[in-house]
Amino acid sequence: GNSVTQMEGPVTLSEEAFLTINCTYTATGYPSLFWYVQYPGEGLQLLLKATKADDKGSNKGFEATYRKETTSFHLEKGSVQVSDSAVYFCALSKVTGGSYIPTFGRGTSLIVHP
């Protein structure tokens, strides 16, 4: 079946540091890939997405590239801020039996210190 594997957290960084959160997936065919972010006390919200190989999703300084050859979708940001502290979820979506089945990774907590 489909699965998503993310690096375990928490990831702790100082403000302005470079961020990478690794994500790899297992799925047949060509799923769509997503990063969602969950701020404390809130629901998940879409951060960025990519729908085909070599697509780059970007938003709020974050970016991730859909790498079919390595089945990866790593999240990066050049300079993190305290306000980026949140839990980040990698996810994939693929049609199965006529329905879109969303699959989430376990989430990676990011803590950014001033």
Add this chain to the structure above:
Amino acid sequence: DTAVSQTPKYLVTQMGNDKSIKCEQNLGHDTMYWYKQDSKKFLKIMFSYNNKELIINETVPNRFSPKSPDKAHLNLHINSLELGDSAVYFCASSPFDSGANVLTFGAGSRLTVL
């Protein structure tokens, strides 16, 4: 105007009780979901409905019963609550015909079973 709204936001109850969580979306989406998030932030899909029809029913105790009176509503009823049911429950919705079905989440309903 909240896109996906859940009520109640907090629910504290005794073991053995029956409770319901309501969810409504005003986005015109065809598909709605219930997810359970545990204390380690792991997200587990419980149910998915498309146009009031059940399309995903993961391994969930039959004490949990979803009900979709129309495509804008998906309620979750839980019978005979147990301590292990304590979690945050998220409702979400998505369009059905999108090539990359982005989920819109509610703010969550925190259930505490004493």
